[in-house]
Amino acid sequence: MDKYFPESISLAIILSLITLLVSLVTLEPINAFESLSTGFFNHLRLQMAIILWWVLPVIIIESERYGVLLDKITRKTPKEENTIYLTTSLIAILLGWVNWAFGFLSAILIGKKLQKDAEKQNKEIKTTPIFFSSLIAIVVGQIGLTGIGALIATQGFLETKTIEITTYITNPGTISLFLMTSIGGTALVLVLNKLMNSKEPKKSFSLKDSISQKLSHYEVPPRTEWAPAEKLEYSSVLSIIAVIIGAISIIWIISTRQPNMLDFLFILVILGLAAQKNPMAFMEKARESTKWANHVAIPFLLYAGIFSLLTTAKIYPILTSLFEQIPVIGSFFSSLLLGLLIPDSGSVWLILHPTITSLNSIVSSLNITMIASGISKIWLGFLFAEIIGIDGMNKKSYIKYAASFTVYLIIGSLFIFFVF
Amino acid sequence: MEKKVSRLFEVLGKESSKIVQRYLPDAFIFALLLTFATMVLAFLFTDNGALEIASHWGDGFWYVLKFSMQSSLALMTGWILADSPPIKKALRIFAKIPKNQRQAVFLTAVIGQLLGLFHWGVVLIGSAIFARSIGIEMEKKGVSVHYPLLVAAAYAGLLPWHQGLSAAAPLLVATEGHFLVDLIGVIPVSQTIFHIANVISAIGLVVVTVTILPMMSPSDEDEIKTVPEPKLEKQLEDSNKTKEREKESLFKNFILDTRIFTLITSLIIAIYLGYLFVTNPFMEVFNLNLFIAIMFCLGLLFHGKLRSYLYVLQKAVGGASQIIIQFQFYGGIMGLIAWSGLGELIAQTAANLATGTTWYFFAFLAAGLVNFFVPSGGGQWVVIGRVLSQATKSIPGADMNLLMIAFGMGDQWTNMIQPFWAIPVISIAGLSIRDMMGYTVVLFVFSGILMGISTILMGVLF
Numbered sequence: 001m002d003k004y005f006p007e008s009i010s011l012a013i014i015l016s017l018i019t020l021l022v023s024l025v026t027l028e029p030i031n032a033f034e035s036l037s038t039g040f041f042n043h044l045r046l047q048m049a050i051i052l053w054w055v056l057p058v059i060i061i062e063s064e065r066y067g068v069l070l071d072k073i074t075r076k077t078p079k080e081e082n083t084i085y086l087t088t089s090l091i092a093i094l095l096g097w098v099n100w101a102f103g104f105l106s107a108i109l110i111g112k113k114l115q116k117d118a119e120k121q122n123k124e125i126k127t128t129p130i131f132f133s134s135l136i137a138i139v140v141g142q143i144g145l146t147g148i149g150a151l152i153a154t155q156g157f158l159e160t161k162t163i164e165i166t167t168y169i170t171n172p173g174t175i176s177l178f179l180m181t182s183i184g185g186t187a188l189v190l191v192l193n194k195l196m197n198s199k200e201p202k203k204s205f206s207l208k209d210s211i212s213q214k215l216s217h218y219e220v221p222p223r224t225e226w227a228p229a230e231k232l233e234y235s236s237v238l239s240i241i242a243v244i245i246g247a248i249s250i251i252w253i254i255s256t257r258q259p260n261m262l263d264f265l266f267i268l269v270i271l272g273l274a275a276q277k278n279p280m281a282f283m284e285k286a287r288e289s290t291k292w293a294n295h296v297a298i299p300f301l302l303y304a305g306i307f308s309l310l311t312t313a314k315i316y317p318i319l320t321s322l323f324e325q326i327p328v329i330g331s332f333f334s335s336l337l338l339g340l341l342i343p344d345s346g347s348v349w350l351i352l353h354p355t356i357t358s359l360n361s362i363v364s365s366l367n368i369t370m371i372a373s374g375i376s377k378i379w380l381g382f383l384f385a386e387i388i389g390i391d392g393m394n395k396k397s398y399i400k401y402a403a404s405f406t407v408y409l410i411i412g413s414l415f416i417f418f419v420f
Numbered sequence: 421m422e423k424k425v426s427r428l429f430e431v432l433g434k435e436s437s438k439i440v441q442r443y444l445p446d447a448f449i450f451a452l453l454l455t456f457a458t459m460v461l462a463f464l465f466t467d468n469g470a471l472e473i474a475s476h477w478g479d480g481f482w483y484v485l486k487f488s489m490q491s492s493l494a495l496m497t498g499w500i501l502a503d504s505p506p507i508k509k510a511l512r513i514f515a516k517i518p519k520n521q522r523q524a525v526f527l528t529a530v531i532g533q534l535l536g537l538f539h540w541g542v543v544l545i546g547s548a549i550f551a552r553s554i555g556i557e558m559e560k561k562g563v564s565v566h567y568p569l570l571v572a573a574a575y576a577g578l579l580p581w582h583q584g585l586s587a588a589a590p591l592l593v594a595t596e597g598h599f600l601v602d603l604i605g606v607i608p609v610s611q612t613i614f615h616i617a618n619v620i621s622a623i624g625l626v627v628v629t630v631t632i633l634p635m636m637s638p639s640d641e642d643e644i645k646t647v648p649e650p651k652l653e654k655q656l657e658d659s660n661k662t663k664e665r666e667k668e669s670l671f672k673n674f675i676l677d678t679r680i681f682t683l684i685t686s687l688i689i690a691i692y693l694g695y696l697f698v699t700n701p702f703m704e705v706f707n708l709n710l711f712i713a714i715m716f717c718l719g720l721l722f723h724g725k726l727r728s729y730l731y732v733l734q735k736a737v738g739g740a741s742q743i744i745i746q747f748q749f750y751g752g753i754m755g756l757i758a759w760s761g762l763g764e765l766i767a768q769t770a771a772n773l774a775t776g777t778t779w780y781f782f783a784f785l786a787a788g789l790v791n792f793f794v795p796s797g798g799g800q801w802v803v804i805g806r807v808l809s810q811a812t813k814s815i816p817g818a819d820m821n822l823l824m825i826a827f828g829m830g831d832q833w834t835n836m837i838q839p840f841w842a843i844p845v846i847s848i849a850g851l852s853i854r855d856m857m858g859y860t861v862v863l864f865v866f867s868g869i870l871m872g873i874s875t876i877l878m879g880v881l882f
Contacts, residue, residue, distance in 0.1 A: 003667055006675035009733070010726050013681045020688070033692035037717075041709045048489035051744060229445040238452045245459070249478030252471060262482045269481075269748070283448045287741035297496060297737045301716060 005380070008295035011341045012302035019306045023313035032309060039308025040301040043350070046157040047300045049261055050346040051293045053148055056268035057101035058289040059282065063275035067212030070110055074211065077110075079118040082190060084111065084125055088133035089186040096137025097144035097178065099268075101292075103137025108388060109211045116207055126200055127392040129193045132401045135381050136185040139409070142374035143177050145169055148346040149370045151261035153362060158353055161362045164258040171363045173420035177371050180412040188408055192401055198394045217288070218281035233280045239273045246270035291387055296344045303347040316354040327359035328368060328417045335369040336410075339376030343383055348373045368417060375409045378402050432862055447742070447840045450793040451749040454803070458753050462760035473760060480755010481748050484599060484802045487592060488747035490708050491798045492740040494586065497715035498541020499736035499844075500729065504722035508549055515553035521565045521644075522634040524554050525573050529630040532577025537584035537622065539715065540797070544841060547574035548848035555647055555849075566638050567647045571849040572859035573633045575842050578835050579867055580629075581797070582828030583622040586711060587613050588798035589805065589831075590824050595707040599802075604809050604820050610703035611821035617882060618825045621874035628870055629863060636859055647850065676727040686721035689713060739844060743796065750799040758806050767810035776817025777879035780826035783808055784875040787830025788868070795840035797831040822878050829871040836864035 016036060023032045040047070060066060077087050088111035096103020111130035118125045141147065145165065156162040168174060208214050220234050232238065250270060253263050276282040290297075310316055323330030335356070338348050349369050356365040377384075379402055385391070459473050468476070501507065514531065518524040531550050535543040551567075551574035558565040582588070590612035592598050598606070612618065638644055668676075675681070693714060696705060723729040757763040774782050786808070787800065794800040805827075812823045835841055839857055846852060 004669045004672055006672045007726065007730055009730060010675045010681065013685050013726075014675075017681070017684060030692065030695055033688050033695075037689045037692040037713050038709070040712075044486045044489040044493075044709075048485050048492070048744070051489075051492075055741075055744065227442045229443050232445040232449045232453075238449065241456060242452055245474050245477065248471065248474040252475045253478060262485070266478060266481055269745075279448055279452060280446060283446070283742070283745065286745045287738055290737045290741045290744065291734065294734055294737050297492075297740075298500075298716075298733055301493075 005382070008299045008343055009302075012299035015341060016302045016305055016309075019309045023309045023315065026313045026315075027309075031312065035308040035312045036302075036305040039305035042308070043157075043300075043304040046152065046346075046350070047296070047304070049152075049155070049157065049265065050148065050296055050300065050344060051290075052265050052268075053146075053151070053261075053346065054292040054296065054344075055286065055289045056265060056272055057099045057146075058105065058292055059272035059285045060268065060275045061101055061105040062215050062217070062285055062289070063272075063281075064212050064216040064277065065275050067109075067210065067215035070106060070113070070211045074110055074113045074117065077114055079114060079121055079123060081118070081123065081125055081193075084114040084118060085129050085133050085189055085193065086186065087111075087114065088130050089136060089182075089189060092134050092137035093140060093182040093186070096140045099144070099146045100138055100141030103141055104134050104384065105388070107134035107137055108390065109207075109214070112207050112390075113211050126193065126397075127390070128200065128394060128397045128401055129189050131381065131385065131390060131393060131398075132192075132378075132405065133186070133189050135378055135384075135405075136182060138377045138381075138384070139181050139185070139371070139374035140178055142345055142370035142377075143174055143181075143367060146264055147366070147370050148344075149349040149366045149373075151264060152346060152349060153366060154258070155261035157261070158350065160353055160357050160365075163362055163366075165260075166258060168363055168366065171367075173364060173367050173416060176416045176420065177367055177413060180416060181371070181374075181409060184408055184412060185405065188404060189401075192404055196397055196400060198397045200392050200394050200397075218277065218284050220278070234278050236278050238279050239276070239282065242279075243270055243274045246273070295383070296347060299342075300344075300347060303342065303344075303350060307351050310351070311354070316358075319355040320358045323355065323359055328364075328414070331356040331359055331365070331368045332372045332410075332414065332417070335372035336376050339373035340379060343377070343380050345370060345373040345377075364417070364420075368413075371409070371413050375406055375413070378405050378409075432858065432865075435858070444838070447793075447795050447838075448746055448749075451746055451753075454793055455749060455753055455756070458756045458762065462756055462762045465765055466761045468760045473756065476755050476759040477752045478755075480759065481752040483755055484747055484751040487599060487798060487802065488743060488751070490592070490712065491588065491747065491796070492743045493712045494539075494588070494708065494715065495541040495740045495743060496733070496736040497712055497719050498539045498586070499545050499739055500719040500732045501539075501715055501722060502535075502542040502545035502549070503732045503735070504719065505724070505728060506722050507546060508553075511546065511550040512553045512557075515550060515557045518554065518558070519561075520563060521558075521637045524558055524563075524565050525569055525634045525637055526630060528554055528570050528573040529576060529633040532574050533580060533626045533629060534577075536577035536579065536581045537626075539584075539586040540578060540581040540588075540841075541586070541715075543577035543581065544844045545848065547577040548845040550574060552849055559646065564641060564644045564646055566644045567849075568645055568851060568855040569633070569636055569638075569859055571845065571851050572856040572863075574849070575845045575856060575860060576629055576633060576836070576863055578841055579832055579863060580622050580625050581835075582832040583613070583618050583625070583825070585613065587828050588708070588796075589801040589827055591706075591708040591711055592798065592801065593824060595709060600805055600809055603806065603813075607821055607824065608704050609706050610701075612824045612828075614703055615821060615825060617822065617874070617878050618828075621825075621829065621871065624870055624874070625867055628866055632863060632866055633859070636862065645855075676730070677725050679724040682720040682724055682726060682729065686717045689717035690721075693717065742840075743799075747796070747799050747802065750794060750796075750802045753803050754806065757803070763807045763810060766807050767814060770807075770811040771814035774811070774815055774818075775879075776815055778876070779812065779815050779818045780822055780875040780878045781872060783812075783823055783826040784830040784833075784871060787827045788834045789830075791831045791834040792838050795835065795838045797828070800831055801827070819882070822882055826875045826878065829875060833864065833868055833871055836860040836867065 088107045092103045092107035115125040150168040153163045532547040535546045551570045593607045594609050812818045
C-alpha cells in the first residue's frame, strides 16, 4: 500500500479540489474559494486537540519506566507461538480500549520481544500475525475510552449533541462492537496463521536486550559534569511536583464532573511527566512523537476547508437525502471509504458528522463512523509500521490478513448495527 | 579606536556566552518553575486554598488551545516557506554579492532584518540558510569571514519581529474572538503594527542593528573563525534530500512530482485573499488567521512538488513541538494568574506605581524580563497579557494599542540573550550557541537603550 498511498496531504488537496468543484454548483466561485481558504479558522481548537491526542500517549509509552513494566510481562510469558500471538492480542485489546497508542505500541513491543526470545530457542515466530494482533488496538481504540470521535463529542467541539463518555462506552452497541472486534480479531489471527505458511523477509526492527533499553532515549551525563542550569534540567523533583499538583487537579476534575476530551489530554500530560525520568526527557520525547501528527498537522487545514465547503454549499442535506433509505450502510461505507483517504479518524468525523448524525442517534453515528474508520486503518497499517520501523512482513500475507479482517469486521459490524 | 571597540564587543560577547550557557536552563524548566512560583504567590497573597489553586491550573491549561494552534501553524507554514527551493535559490544569488567581510556581515544583517519584519518563522530558517550560503560563497572567493558573527547577524533578524508583519500579540488581538476580547476588544493592526510610533522605532532598530554588527567584524586574521566549505556544502546537501522515489508506483510518483495540485490550490487561496484585500481595508481585516493562510498558500506555491513540501513539513512539525506542548503550560500559568485574583493584584500595584507617561517603559521592561523565562512572544502574551491589559485600563491616559507596541519591543529585546529560538538557526548553520551568543548580547545592550527611549517617548508624545 505504501507503494500507492500518495501521502495524506496529497489526498487532502485532491479531496479539497473535488469538493470545490462540486460546491460550485450552488456557490459563487469566490464564496467557494473563501470557504476552502478560511474553513480552518473555526476549528483551530479541535485541530490542536487532535494533534495532542496523537502525540501525548506516545510520550507515556515510549519511556524507560513503562518499558520496565513491559519487560516484566515478557519475562513471565511462555515463548510458544500461539501464546505469543494471544498475549500480543490481549495486550492490544485491553490497553487499546484505554487508548490506541497504549494498546498498539505496547502490543508491538511485547510481541517483537517475545518473538526475539522465542527465536533464541529456535522457534519461528512470524511478524505479520504479531502486527495484526497489535492492529486490533487501533480498531478498538476508536470505540474505547479515548476514542477520538466520542472524545470530540464530549467536548462539544462540533455542533452535535454533547455526550458523556460513560454513556458512550456503556452503550450495548459499543460493547458489542468491542467484543466482536477483540474476540473475533484474535481468533482470526490464530486461524490465518495456521492456514498460511508464507516465508517472511528479513527483519531489521532492532530490539536490544530489553524493551526498557529500547525505550531509553535520554542520556543524563554523570552528576559531576553538570552545569548549574543542568541541575534543574536533569532534576526529577520538578516533574514529581508537577505530577502531584496535576494529580490533585485530576482528582478534583473526576470528583466534580464527567471528564471531557481536554480532561483526558490533561491526564495524558501528567502521566507523560510521570513516565519520563525528567522534564527534558519529557520534552525530547514530545518532539520525537510529533511524527505521529504529521498526517494531521497541515492536512487538517484542508479537511476543515472541505467541511466548510460542504456546509456553505448545502451539500450535507443532499447527502443525507441520498442515504435516507440506507442510513446505516450509507454512513458505514462512506466512513470506510473516507477513512482510507484520511488516516485521522477525528478528521473523518469532522467531515461526515452532519450527515451521519442526522440519520442516526449520536452514539450510533459515532459507532458507525469510528468502527468503519478503524477498519480502514488496517489498510493504512503500513503508515504506523513505517513510523515505528516494523518490517519483515510478507506482502501477500499482509493483504490476505487485511482482506480477511476487513470482511469479518464489516459483516460483524453491520450485524451489530442492525441488531442494536 | 575602532579596534578597541571591536575588542570590547568581543570580550563582552565571550563572557556573556559563558554565563548564558552555564546558568540558563531550558525554557520548559522555566515554565514549570513559573508555574510553581505563581502557585505559591497565589496561595500567599490571595484567598485561594491549595485545592482551588490546583484546579485553576487544570482549568487554565487548555485556555490558549486555539492560540497554540495558531502559533504552531505560523511557525510550520513559515518554516516550510523559508525552506522552499525558490527562496533558497534567491538567497544564494544574494549571497554572491558581498566582496569583503564587512559587506558580508552587513548584507546578512539586512536580509535578517527584512525577513524578521516579514515573519518570525521565516527568519529563523531563511536567514540561517542565507548565512550558510554567504559562508560558502566567501570561502569560494577566498575571503575570510568570521562565521559566528555571520550567524549572529542572521539570528539578529529576530530582533524586530514583534514590530513586524508577523507580530504575534498585535495580530492575535486583531483577530475576532481572541482570548482577551472581553477585556480589550479587537484592536486592528493599523493601531499597532502600522502605528507611526511602531514604524519609526522599528526603522531605528533596524538601522542600529545593521550598523553595529559589521563593526564587530574581527580584523585580525587569527581571530577569524571560518567554517570549511565542504562542511557547509554537506549540510546543504542534507537539507536538499527529499524522500526516495524507489519502490513507488507511477501513480504515487505522479501525485508527488506534479505541480498541478499545489498550483491550483495556492491559486484558489491567492484569488480569495486578493479579493478580500481589494474589497476591504487591509489594516482592518489582516489578522493571524489570514497570515497563516498567506503562508500556507506561498508554501504550496513555492515548493511546487508535494514531495519537496512533505520533506520540509516533517521537519517543521518537529520544530513546533515546543509550542504544541509548552503553550499549554503557559495557559496553566495564565489560569492561575487570572482566576486566583493574582492578576488584579499585580495590575493594581502596577497602576499605583506607573503613570500614563512611564507605563509603556515599565511594560517594556516587564515583557523583556518575562521573555527571558517565557521566550515565545505569543506564549508570553498568554502569561502576562491579561495583567498588562488590566493595568493599562487602570492607568489614566494609558492606551491599549501603545501597550501592545511596548510589549512587543520588550519581548523581542531579550531574545538576544535567550537562546531558545536560536536552536533552528544554529542547527542549520552548524555552530553552537556559545559561538554566536556573545555578539547578540552586544545588540541586546544597544537595542535596549533605543527601545527604552522609544517607549518613554511614546508616553510623552502620544
